[in-house]
Amino acid sequence: QVQLQESGGGLVQAGGSLRLSCSHSGRTFESYVMGWFRQAPGKEREFVAARWSRGDTRYADSVKGRFAISTDNAKKTMYLQMGSLKPSDTAVYYCALDLNFETIQTLARDYDYWGQGTQVTVSS
Numbered sequence: 001q002v003q004l005q006e007s008g009g010g011l012v013q014a015g016g017s018l019r020l021s022c023s024h025s026g027r028t029f030e031s032y033v034m035g036w037f038r039q040a041p042g043k044e045r046e047f048v049a050a051r052w053s054r055g056d057t058r059y060a061d062s063v064k065g066r067f068a069i070s071t072d073n074a075k076k077t078m079y080l081q082m083g084s085l086k087p088s089d090t091a092v093y094y095c096a097l098d099l100n101f102e103t104i105q106t107l108a109r110d111y112d113y114w115g116q117g118t119q120v121t122v123s124s
Helices: none
Strands: 002-007 010-013 018-026 033-039 046-052 057-059 067-072 077-082 091-098 118-123
Touching: 002 091, 018 033, 018 091, 018 118, 033 077, 046 067, 046 077, 057 067
Parallel strands: 010 118
Antiparallel strands: 002 018, 018 077, 033 046, 033 091, 046 057, 067 077, 091 118
16 A cells, blocks of 8 residues: 655745655555646646656646656655745645556546645745
8 A cells, every 4th residue: 555645835925935745655666657736726636747756757837947846765755846936826735646657647537646635825
């Protein structure tokens, strides 16, 4: 079984930065994709960024140049460094794990495991 746990959310002013962390426990996998999604009230869960365990990354257009994903495989932790935050970035952020992939997926339904989410609020 795999468990994912996010941390690092909070309240920040527009233009500020936050770093989210996602640690995973349980089985160890040789190859996988870990991603970040977010969901604002009344909206569907949307893709933010993802990283293949062997290095490739993908970002949503809305966060390119502002967010950066990284991983520490030894710590089984993924990070999302968020900068130049906007009120439109306000959402619950979820980390997710995809074990059955051919490419980095951007649809939530393609991910196998999910964390509980962490709230990010950006004030104007």
